[in-house]
Amino acid sequence: MDDPLRHHGDSEAREAALDFAVNVYPGPRPDWLDTALRASLDEVGVYPSAEKAQRAVAAHHRRPFDNVLVTAGAAEAFTLIARLRPWSRPVVVHPQFTEPHAALEQAGHRVRSVVLPPPFALNPELIPDDADLVIIGNPTNPTGALHPAEVIRSLLKPGRVVVVDEAFMDCDPDESESLAGLRVAGLVVIRSLTKHWGIPGIRAGYLVGDAMVVAGLALNQAPWSVGTTAAAAVLACTSPEAVTEGRRRAEEIRDWREHLEKGLADLGVHHLPSTASFVLAQVGDGVHARLRTAGIAVRRADTFPGLDDSWVRIAVRPEDVTDQLLTALAGL
Numbered sequence: 001m002d003d004p005l006r007h008h009g010d011s012e013a014r015e016a017a018l019d020f021a022v023n024v025y026p027g028p029r030p031d032w033l034d035t036a037l038r039a040s041l042d043e044v045g046v047y048p049s050a051e052k053a054q055r056a057v058a059a060h061h062r063r064p065f066d067n068v069l070v071t072a073g074a075a076e077a078f079t080l081i082a083r084l085r086p087w088s089r090p091v092v093v094h095p096q097f098t099e100p101h102a103a104l105e106q107a108g109h110r111v112r113s114v115v116l117p118p119p120f121a122l123n124p125e126l127i128p129d130d131a132d133l134v135i136i137g138n139p140t141n142p143t144g145a146l147h148p149a150e151v152i153r154s155l156l157k158p159g160r161v162v163v164v165d166e167a168f169m170d171c172d173p174d175e176s177e178s179l180a181g182l183r184v185a186g187l188v189v190i191r192s193l194t195k196h197w198g199i200p201g202i203r204a205g206y207l208v209g210d211a212m213v214v215a216g217l218a219l220n221q222a223p224w225s226v227g228t229t230a231a232a233a234v235l236a237c238t239s240p241e242a243v244t245e246g247r248r249r250a251e252e253i254r255d256w257r258e259h260l261e262k263g264l265a266d267l268g269v270h271h272l273p274s275t276a277s278f279v280l281a282q283v284g285d286g287v288h289a290r291l292r293t294a295g296i297a298v299r300r301a302d303t304f305p306g307l308d309d310s311w312v313r314i315a316v317r318p319e320d321v322t323d324q325l326l327t328a329l330a331g332l
């Protein structure tokens with residue numbers, strides 16, 4: 001395997017009969033989204049502008065326009081943050097999605113990992129006092145842990161930027177612990193639109209936060225990095241009809257997840273409570289490979305700091321698909 005920090009689940013799903021490795025919503029795209037994406041092709045004769053999308057995100061989170069930066073997926077935001085300042089003590093809270101860590105290293109920073117012990121609840125006392133950047137996921141990939149907004153908020157202090165990766169917050173119907181609406185100095189919240197809306201091939205995401213920090217991040221963005229189709233996706237996915245459908249999807253994901261969790265419990269497989277579109281399960285050594293031989297891809301978890309190969313991350317799927325995985329697990 002190449003750099004474990006750069007490993008992504010999509011490489012495990014290739015040619016698998018059943019994909020439980022990638023956390024993209026498995027249903028069809030809504031008609032209104034397809035219509036918006038197709039219509040965007042009529043506008044590709046001019047250079048793209050994300051202004052309308054930026055305005056829509058600002059309205060969606062009830063924030064001023066200058067609190068928003070539309071990005072080429074959440075992934076671009078990590079690179080922008082890594083390059084924002086000569087961070088003296090950047091901290092990444094693990095286990096979590098490793099791209100922010102990799103982006104910081106790529107930008108030449110020495111990253112300090114804070115590895116939470118199971119069950120991976122955030123303990124603010126573990127964050128070094130002198131950290132000037134803290135990056136945390138909420139709910140966290142791959143643990144599914146949803147940290148209380150108040151606890152994350154307690155990490156804020158003068159001279160520190162706290163970045164919350166809320167790429168999976170739209171899996172929680174109430175988004176109860178989201179900090180996207182909170183206007184305080186030093187806070188940046190990153191959102192992805194690619195998973196909930198099933199469009200990872202369109203690099204659509206955004207960040208909201210402290211206007212001063214957002215302005216600095218915008219300066220580092222490559223010109224026109226958000227293409228016309230991505231901007232159209234952001235606009236469509238923050239519309240009122242998207243809010244309704246987004247909630248319906250979150251409720252569906254919750255029901256599917258409960259089915260998976262119950263099935264794992266019935267098999268006696270230790271797993272963690274999740275608020276996201278995946279469940280972290282301790283299936284035991286070698287199970288990942290045996291499932292793969294059976295044509296079933298689950299996401300290996302040993303590439304995440306703080307986890308080993310007894311764990312796998314299982315994407316939430318409709319009940320009948322989940323049952324195929326549970327049957328395979330029972331037969332191993």
Ligand SMILES: Cc1ncc(COP(=O)(O)O)c(C=O)c1O
Pocket residue numbers: 072073074075076097137141165167168191192193194195200204205
């Ligand atoms: C936790 C987390 N944040 C961000 C991303 C990147 O999202 P995007 O597709 O919007 O770049 C991913 C992708 O897997 C992820 O798992």
